[in-house]
Amino acid sequence: MRPVYMVSGGVSKFEKARPDATFQKMVKEAFDYALGDVPKIRPDMIDGSVGSYFSDHFTRQLMAGIMATDYLGLCPKPNKRIEGGGATGGLCFQGAWEAVASGRMNCCVAFGFETMSHVQTWKGNEFIALASDVNFDYPVGGFYSGYYAMMVNRHIHEFGTTVEQMAMVSVKNHMNAYNNPYAQKRKRLTIQDVRNAEMVAYPLTLLDICVMSDGAAVCILADEETAFKLTDRPVKITGVGTGTDMMRMADRPHGEVILAPNEKKSDYKNLKYPGVHSFRAGRSAGLQAYRMAGIKDPIREIDFVELHDAYTSSEIQTYEDLALCKYGGGGKFVEEGHPFMPQIEYGLKLKRKGTIPVNPSGGLIACGHPVGATGLMQAVFAFWQIQGTIKKHYGSPELQLKKANRGLIHSHAGTGTYVTVSILERGW
Amino acid sequence: MAKNDGKAKNAPRRNPAAKLEEVMTGTTVFNVPFPKDLSVLKTMSPIVVKYPYYVEYIHSYGQDSPFFAGLANRKLLGTRCAKCDYTYATPRLHCTHCGGETDWVELPQEGRVHTFTTCYYGSEEFLEETPFHLVLVEFEGVDTLLLARLIGVGGPEDIKIGMKIRAKFRRNSQLRPTDVYFVPAG
Numbered sequence A: 001m002r003p004v005y006m007v008s009g010g011v012s013k014f015e016k017a018r019p020d021a022t023f024q025k026m027v028k029e030a031f032d033y034a035l036g037d038v039p040k041i042r043p044d045m046i047d048g049s050v051g052s053y054f055s056d057h058f059t060r061q062l063m064a065g066i067m068a069t070d071y072l073g074l075c076p077k078p079n080k081r082i083e084g085g086g087a088t089g090g091l092c093f094q095g096a097w098e099a100v101a102s103g104r105m106n107c108c109v110a111f112g113f114e115t116m117s118h119v120q121t122w123k124g125n126e127f128i129a130l131a132s133d134v135n136f137d138y139p140v141g142g143f144y145s146g147y148y149a150m151m152v153n154r155h156i157h158e159f160g161t162t163v164e165q166m167a168m169v170s171v172k173n174h175m176n177a178y179n180n181p182y183a184q185k186r187k188r189l190t191i192q193d194v195r196n197a198e199m200v201a202y203p204l205t206l207l208d209i210c211v212m213s214d215g216a217a218v219c220i221l222a223d224e225e226t227a228f229k230l231t232d233r234p235v236k237i238t239g240v241g242t243g244t245d246m247m248r249m250a251d252r253p254h255g256e257v258i259l260a261p262n263e264k265k266s267d268y269k270n271l272k273y274p275g276v277h278s279f280r281a282g283r284s285a286g287l288q289a290y291r292m293a294g295i296k297d298p299i300r301e302i303d304f305v306e307l308h309d310a311y312t313s314s315e316i317q318t319y320e321d322l323a324l325c326k327y328g329g330g331g332k333f334v335e336e337g338h339p340f341m342p343q344i345e346y347g348l349k350l351k352r353k354g355t356i357p358v359n360p361s362g363g364l365i366a367c368g369h370p371v372g373a374t375g376l377m378q379a380v381f382a383f384w385q386i387q388g389t390i391k392k393h394y395g396s397p398e399l400q401l402k403k404a405n406r407g408l409i410h411s412h413a414g415t416g417t418y419v420t421v422s423i424l425e426r427g428w
Numbered sequence B: 001m002a003k004n005d006g007k008a009k010n011a012p013r014r015n016p017a018a019k020l021e022e023v024m025t026g027t028t029v030f031n032v033p034f035p036k037d038l039s040v041l042k043t044m045s046p047i048v049v050k051y052p053y054y055v056e057y058i059h060s061y062g063q064d065s066p067f068f069a070g071l072a073n074r075k076l077l078g079t080r081c082a083k084c085d086y087t088y089a090t091p092r093l094h095c096t097h098c099g100g101e102t103d104w105v106e107l108p109q110e111g112r113v114h115t116f117t118t119c120y121y122g123s124e125e126f127l128e129e130t131p132f133h134l135v136l137v138e139f140e141g142v143d144t145l146l147l148a149r150l151i152g153v154g155g156p157e158d159i160k161i162g163m164k165i166r167a168k169f170r171r172n173s174q175l176r177p178t179d180v181y182f183v184p185a186g
């Protein structure tokens, strides 16, 4: 395998609805932005592309991938569609990585999009719920917020996690997004605001849950030689991992914890794992990526994380999967302030603020979640963070971390069925 | 929009942000205005049309079919691996752990709440049924769980993890997994 670099990225502003544009046009906006950031790139340098979108129902257009490819002018070069629920974007990113790492391409474009505004919210929830077993799960009352609510109620039962700790994730991510012009929701909230919002699926309120969006994102990946031709600040992809788990939550085993390098068997004497309280796919993906990147102590060796916070609860569960803290420690981890940005004021008393900022961009909860674009959006925001170009791309420097040499991006599908983790590092 | 959300009942219900729910109905337009000057077309508002998207789907339960035949006969069926003995509350014909074929077995009709939620909203298909309660049920001697509805409780405050619940069956089977549902045990 050859070293692979990210050389550029672009994101269309995520909106509740983009009736002014079809999916091709949104992808084109993100693509042109990415091309504009590496002016030395010529069309003949791009060897092919990988495209991602989640739902044929939302698009109501089969083979939308080729339509985006032709709109971008990337025919007759190779392209394929990658799909894996909420992790679609993360899988697409890794698909482009594979194309370059294998030597098949020197330069590959990863693009992703979703147009979720074409149906009303509750029909949209129905489409999403079809990503659960239609024999046994969907007909019982298929609703993803309900599924995640069941998972966090078990997490609360096992570990004593509180709804206030969950609300802190919402406060953090909405506040971070306040300074991100790409975000769909930019709000100053309090814990009480989150708890007083309408209950959707107990204990998750409207402000514990991400929204549906229209949007697109693009990443351009290249081998070492091409990367340094195009930019003097390429970001190296030093680790990739992909985990999976059983589609039906009911089928998840109750066995032993898969241990991270910084954990011991005695840490988890009576814990049945993963059950429905933890995401085994997230742990599996994280450990693969850590091994490849040579990371032994994630919280000390990673500077920031962009993770898939479709729910405040799943952000807390993911801290644990990624071994930023021990299983069961996720609630305390946010309560103490570790995943907050050091330089942002949240109106909260935080003892140990900013150990490892999580979702400096505002995450899915605030930026929006146009499924096929989401995992690529995280890559673009992480890329700018590592390049130190947040000011250039956001128009203001508030969200630029002082130390951002190594970041982790994490993409996650339906109750933890597919999870990808990729490690991005300063490459120059 | 106001729904029973389990919050304090005596707080005044005044909401300055209240608004009518948006609906996707509207007027059919027959004459669309058009400018003489084509260069202004790029500033035109997008045209949004609406049409139905409906299919009759012929769905086979395939190898899972006996589960539904069981429900129609007031039996709750799971499967047990003939090779490794792993027992599934939600049936599958092949064992995920060893690849062996499983056999159909009858499950106990009493179990416990492994976890739960109350859905105040839902997918369009189930929106009219809200609020409803979902539970993952655990059974003695069975390795996996079953997703089902729980009735006979008020709100989420009435449901506890570990509480005993009992299966009941619809008299008129709909050949759906909701033919079985659970109630608090005696």
Ligand SMILES: [Zn+2]
Residues within 6 Å of the ligand: B081, B082, B083, B084, B085, B086, B095, B096, B097, B098, B099, B100
């Ligand atoms: Zn077996």
